[in-house]
Amino acid sequence: MSDRHVDQVADRVHTIVADVFRSLDHVLASVVACYRASGSFACADLAAVRPEIFDCLSRTHEVVAGAGVIMAPGVLADRRRWLEWWQAPPEQDPVFLNVDLDPDSLDYYDYTAAEWFAVPERTRRRHAVGPYVDYGGTDTYMLTFTVPAEVDGRFLGVVGADVRAARFEALLLGVLAASPTQITLVNGEDRVVATNSPRLPAGSLLPDPGSDRLPLPELPWSIVTGARRATVLSA
Known part of the structure; x- marks a missing residue:
């Protein structure tokens, strides 16, 4: 396919996506540093990653609607599962996304089955998912971009960002x-x-x-x- 209009669209897509992944790389570096510095990696340690998450939301506020870290089961010493996920409402401070992570609950959110988590876990490569209706968060069509977090061969989880499809x-x-x-x-x-x-x-x-x-x-x-x-x- 050789068409300058197609090439321009491809270049623009690449630029937008590269900017999102570039911001996620900063969050990823913070997660890895936090894990290495912690003797017993716990949920409270992720507070050290929040400045990078908030900075990602600030730098990409015209694109990214939410961002954070989703931990692989068993990585944290005090929580079996955890989403350190923050949303960016217009003209407001980031808001923590509180989801039900109790396997015995009817509203249990098993994020490990989601494509945006399972594919990077399997391939150890960045991934893009969507558009899909984000029933658990915004009820709008969403795109999700994720990057695997890994230290010395151990999969820690994924770092990700949501972008509204519109x-x-x-x-x-x-x-x-x-x-x-x-x-x-x-x-x-x-x-x-x-x-x-x-x-x-x-x-x-x-x-x-x-x-x-x-x-x-x-x-x-x-x-x-x-x-x-x-x-x-x-x-």
Whole structure:
């Protein structure tokens, strides 16, 4: 696939995603340093990571809606499971996300089964998930980016960030609107991440996946081109 509009979309996607992962790398470094400095890694030790989490939310406030650390079971000395997760409401201080981590509860949240946790645990590589409806947090379509935390071969958990799908698409609007043809960014299941077609809302399945697509490096996403659009929106 050779099209300058497609290349521009790919470059813009890469820039946005790279900025998110760059911020997560700072949180990751803090988690690793905290783990190494602790004789018995406990929940209270994660307070030392919060400044980096808050800084991530501050630096990326126009993109990231939530960020934090999700611990692998058994890593903390005093908690079997733990989410050190903070959300960033507009014009407000970060808010802690309190979820039910009691396996005997009807509302138990088993995050270890979530793709954003299970895939980095298995592959030890960064991952992107979505769009999906975040029923447990914001009830909106969300994208989640995660990075595995590992020390000397031990998997500690993941560092992650949530990005609202609508916000992600808005950040791509300029390059998408400039294309005279339909351009759709899809995930591995051919669900729409972003597009310049008003008929394809985020999260919907691409009705005609076609064969003309550009896989994006290090992401489970592809760019698919379609028919010529009737009009081109102003950027």
